[in-house]
Amino acid sequence: MKLTDVGVVLFMYAVCGYFYYHMTKLKASSQTYPRFTILLLFGLTTLYLVQMLINAKKHGVESGVDEVFAGFQAKQFFVCLIATILYLVCIYYFGFYISTVLFMVAVLLFLKVPPLYTAITVVVIVGLIYFAFQKFLGVKLPVGTVMKAIAK
Numbered sequence: 165m166k167l168t169d170v171g172v173v174l175f176m177y178a179v180c181g182y183f184y185y186h187m188t189k190l191k192a193s194s195q196t197y198p199r200f201t202i203l204l205l206f207g208l209t210t211l212y213l214v215q216m217l218i219n220a221k222k223h224g225v226e227s228g229v230d231e232v233f234a235g236f237q238a239k240q241f242f243v244c245l246i247a248t249i250l251y252l253v254c255i256y257y258f259g260f261y262i263s264t265v266l267f268m269v270a271v272l273l274f275l276k277v278p279p280l281y282t283a284i285t286v287v288v289i290v291g292l293i294y295f296a297f298q299k300f301l302g303v304k305l306p307v308g309t310v311m312k313a314i315a316k
């Protein structure tokens with residue numbers, strides 16, 4: 165077991181608690197899917213915790229920090245961090261779909277993913293999001309202020 169895994173488990177429990185708290189504010193008819201997802205995440209996190217405890221008894225406990233930061237590339241990290249912040253800003257102005265396509269293409273090409281795989285990935289992910297959220301769940305994704313102004 166690695167001590168760094170304890171942080172992951174605590175973080176995941178905090179995420180479950182946060183989303184459960186906000187889920188309770190929804191109408192009862194809208195709580196089914198979020199409740200299922202949260203319980204699934206909670207259960208998987210608990211299984212991971214049990215697995216960690218079993219491994220701790222068998223093999224002991226180690227830090228794990230050296231492995232977490234092995235091969236850390238600061239340039240890659242900070243470029244992706246800045247791209248993510250710009251992505252969130254772009255969603256406000258240009259909407260979800262345009263921003264997502266631009267973000268995915270930029271980051272995947274920066275990470276040297278071949279253009280064919282980048283195109284396939286973008287088309288599949290955007291398609292999955294469209295069908296899962298807009299068609300299946302009926303969620304309205306952000307359109308963006310610029311796109312709203314153009315549509316008027």
